[in-house]
Amino acid sequence: MGGSRRVGNDPRRKDRILAAALEVIGERGVHRTTHRAIAQRAAVPLGSLTYHFDGLQAILEQAFAHLARTMSEHYGSRLAAARDREQACEAVVDLICGPEYATPRQFVLLFEMYSYANHNDAARKAVREWMAVSRNSLAAHFPPEACRALDAMVEGWSMHRHFERDGGGPDRDLVSAAVTAVADRLG
Structure with missing residues (x-):
């Protein structure tokens, strides 16, 4: 049976992504920070980043x-x-x-x-x-x-x-x- 998978609303997800971005930046530098590394550190699906932000530049700016x-x-x-x-x-x-x-x-x-x-x-x-x-x-x-x-x-x-x-x-x-x-x- 097909259909979309529903995920519970996580009101702190955006904050977790920004915190994870700062952690990754601190370890790797801006030049080696990626969507995938941030998503992995935040323990969120990669798609969550594009849901909350208009790209990596927006994540970096907000972080x-x-x-x-x-x-x-x-x-x-x-x-x-x-x-x-x-x-x-x-x-x-x-x-x-x-x-x-x-x-x-x-x-x-x-x-x-x-x-x-x-x-x-x-x-x-x-x-x-x-x-x-x-x-x-x-x-x-x-x-x-x-x-x-x-x-x-x-x-x-x-x-x-x-x-x-x-x-x-x-x-x-x-x-x-x-x-x-x-x-x-x-x-």
């Missing part, structure tokens, strides 16, 4: 947008907890020196996102929106010029820390002095 939102929320919550400028400076130092800003896996994904954004307008937009949210998080405590400089410090110093893992990361006193100097000079 990177999700990554940016998730990281922005954490960045913002850390700064929102600061009650004054001194605590905000300490929060920035924590973002740079502590494990709070990004895990090694998230850094790999960030580098993939930045690279992909060079060639994809939607990913570039997600990166710009993330930068704006980060600066807005800083704006509760610092003027715009300081926000730009401090956000660049968080990004740049964190990247250096990622690649210098064997060296134990940046000296906290040095980072604190630099953050305070920027806040004092531009604040």
